[in-house]
Amino acid sequence: MNERWYKIHVTILILVLAFIVPKDLAKAQVLSLEIEPSPTLENAQTLSLTGLGIDSKASGPVLISAFLENLTGEKVENLFLEVTINAAKIGNIVELTQDSDRPFSLDPYQTVYATNNDLAKEAIPGVEESIGFSGGLTSEGDDFINNLSGTTLPKDVYTVEVVVFQVTDATGRTDLVSSVAEVGGSSLSSFDEGDIFLKTPGDIVGGEAEITNPYPQFSWEGANNVTYRLLVVHDNGQDSPESLLQSAKSSDPMSEGGSLLQFENLDVYVNGTSFQFPSSGAQALKAGETYHWRVMTTIQSSGDVDEITSEIWSFKLMDTSQASSSTPISDELELLLIELMGNENYRRLQESGFTLDGVEYDGQEFIGPAAAIKLEELLQKIRDEEIILGQN
Numbered sequence: 001m002n003e004r005w006y007k008i009h010v011t012i013l014i015l016v017l018a019f020i021v022p023k024d025l026a027k028a029q030v031l032s033l034e035i036e037p038s039p040t041l042e043n044a045q046t047l048s049l050t051g052l053g054i055d056s057k058a059s060g061p062v063l064i065s066a067f068l069e070n071l072t073g074e075k076v077e078n079l080f081l082e083v084t085i086n087a088a089k090i091g092n093i094v095e096l097t098q099d100s101d102r103p104f105s106l107d108p109y110q111t112v113y114a115t116n117n118d119l120a121k122e123a124i125p126g127v128e129e130s131i132g133f134s135g136g137l138t139s140e141g142d143d144f145i146n147n148l149s150g151t152t153l154p155k156d157v158y159t160v161e162v163v164v165f166q167v168t169d170a171t172g173r174t175d176l177v178s179s180v181a182e183v184g185g186s187s188l189s190s191f192d193e194g195d196i197f198l199k200t201p202g203d204i205v206g207g208e209a210e211i212t213n214p215y216p217q218f219s220w221e222g223a224n225n226v227t228y229r230l231l232v233v234h235d236n237g238q239d240s241p242e243s244l245l246q247s248a249k250s251s252d253p254m255s256e257g258g259s260l261l262q263f264e265n266l267d268v269y270v271n272g273t274s275f276q277f278p279s280s281g282a283q284a285l286k287a288g289e290t291y292h293w294r295v296m297t298t299i300q301s302s303g304d305v306d307e308i309t310s311e312i313w314s315f316k317l318m319d320t321s322q323a324s325s326s327t328p329i330s331d332e333l334e335l336l337l338i339e340l341m342g343n344e345n346y347r348r349l350q351e352s353g354f355t356l357d358g359v360e361y362d363g364q365e366f367i368g369p370a371a372a373i374k375l376e377e378l379l380q381k382i383r384d385e386e387i388i389l390g391q392n
Contacts, residue, residue, distance in 0.1 A: 031177045034067040064116045070106040077105040078167050088157040093141030096133045104129040158183050197221040202315030209315045214285045219274040232266035232293040241292035241312045287319040336379040
């Protein structure tokens with residue numbers, strides 16, 4: 001196989017099929033065409049270049065299966081294939097037409113089955129004639145291939161259209177049957193390393209972030225339709241955060257019959273992008289100690305199961321007994337207290353010289369600076385209309 005055709009074959013392989021929308025272009029149906037993707041591709045959340053057999057040269061995994069049938073009792077001759085591959089954000093990236101001097105034919109009621117590997121070998125099993133293609137990558141396709149980075153195909157809607165047409169002296173070209181296939185859109189996730197972004201609590205390792213709430217809310221940015229695994233470990237002063245988290249990962253979560261290691265505070269599966277540290281089912285966080293945490297998930301690629309992990313963040317739980325118990329009332333907090341209590345009640349509190357020592361919310365007590373943080377969270381939820389205040 002020459003290098004040019006191999007490059008074309010590679011492009012066909014990576015643009016694979018998730019569902020089929022066939023349409024007949026001829027007035028009288030002479031042929032039927034059905035194309036099926038492999039189960040691996042149907043369930044893929046990402047398209048892995050390695051898993052698509054990029055280096056296998058027509059002997060890689062079966063990605064596409066095509067069934068072509070002659071529906072008539074007569075032999076159909078002078079048949080040709082035409083393939084167009086389109087990326088929604090780019091345009092046509094491949095345009096292939098079977099060589100005009102190498103047509104194939106189907107016997108009466110004959111059904112043939114071919115895969116992507118068969119076409120790469122320029123053959124259709126059960127058909128005597130060999131086939132070849134002219135055309136290939138468009139200028140946009142050349143740019144697309146040259147600009148690929150990483151090991152996965154960029155998230156996009158890719159469309160593959162296959163047309164079987166006939167050429168005769170009397171009528172010229174007549175399109176007999178066509179199928180259109182798409183992959184991408186909501187069926188794919190554009191996961192790469194770093195696609196999980198941690199938000200709270202803490203900061204990157206070495207950032208010396210401190211928190212006051214022993215039941216912090218862990219939150220991160222990521223896809224909402226996947227299950228995450230959240231790990232929290234205690235810094236022992238000897239092992240690296242990476243080593244501690246890897247050891248914690250090697251044991252099953254409690255929900256799967258496992259148990260927490262001595263230095264492991266939390267190991268839980270989360271459906272969503274936030275989780276509040278529980279009062280049970282975890283080892284409590286201790287004041288004055290430093291903790292490390294990470295979020296990870298697994299996704300099904302076209303070749304295997306890939307693991308996506310976040311970076312590692314750390315935080316130290318402050319000893320609130322050593323800090324001032326009262327918290328200054330900022331302008332933001334004053335607005336919230338007025339919203340909650342009304343102007344008159346808040347004025348009376350001001351006259352009595354009150355201080356903000358703590359807040360009890362949803363069964364949890366927040367002391368000192370943690371109280372101010374919780375009140376600011378409530379104010380933002382009110383602004384976002386996640387909390388609606390009643391008339392009273």
